[in-house]
Amino acid sequence: MRLMVLMVAAGAVMASGVLAQDAAEDPFADAVEMRHGLMLQMATDLGKVGAMAKDETPYDAAVAGKAAANIAAIASVLSMDQFPAGSEYQKATDSFALPAIWEKQDDFLQKVADLNTAAAAFQTAAATDLDSLKAGMAALGGACGACHKAYRQPEE
Numbered sequence: 001m002r003l004m005v006l007m008v009a010a011g012a013v014m015a016s017g018v019l020a021q022d023a024a025e026d027p028f029a030d031a032v033e034m035r036h037g038l039m040l041q042m043a044t045d046l047g048k049v050g051a052m053a054k055d056e057t058p059y060d061a062a063v064a065g066k067a068a069a070n071i072a073a074i075a076s077v078l079s080m081d082q083f084p085a086g087s088e089y090q091k092a093t094d095s096f097a098l099p100a101i102w103e104k105q106d107d108f109l110q111k112v113a114d115l116n117t118a119a120a121a122f123q124t125a126a127a128t129d130l131d132s133l134k135a136g137m138a139a140l141g142g143a144c145g146a147c148h149k150a151y152r153q154p155e156e
């Protein structure tokens with residue numbers, strides 16, 4: 001019984017050691033991975049409605065509505081949770097997030113709010129008809145672009 005307790009305790013120490021070691025290597029790895037995943041999913045969904053807007057794929061109200069709903073859902077998840085202070089370009093691995101995010105956090109969060117507003121409007125437009133979808137694209141894409149212009153280091 002005592003041996004069992006000791007073994008469990010040793011296992012716990014080893015497990016926490018591994019976690020601590022990972023954290024020491026890159027404390028921001030999870031946050032960067034998380035925001036990249038969210039951004040990439042939004043880009044995939046934007047690509048679907050973008051292809052319809054450019055008449056590259058036929059308009060499908062259900063597919064467009066789902067893509068728009070995904071973007072709105074992901075926009076609602078974006079917060080400083082995925083952007084811990086210090087996880088910036090040239091400090092955290094694979095990060096292209098500019099330090100201005102933390103210097104002008106209110107404005108950054110306003111751009112998150114703007115995306116939420118645009119995504120909500122686009123959800124209705126995308127599911128209505130192709131003309132509405134086309135008309136709504138600029139505002140949605142603009143909300144992505146406005147934030148990237150200010151807060152994302154362009155990849156070389």
Ligand code: HEC
Binds near residue numbers: 042098
């Ligand atoms: C509030 C700011 C903000 C908004 C709004 C925003 N993004 Fe981003 N996005 C960023 C930042 C900052 C990065 C860089 C993150 C990093 O590299 O750590 C980024 C990175 C990306 C990337 C690159 C991901 C990767 O793996 O390197 C894609 C793709 C992307 N965004 C797509 C979008 C799309 C599509 C939208 C709109 C539907 C959008 N973003 C809206 C801030 C934003």
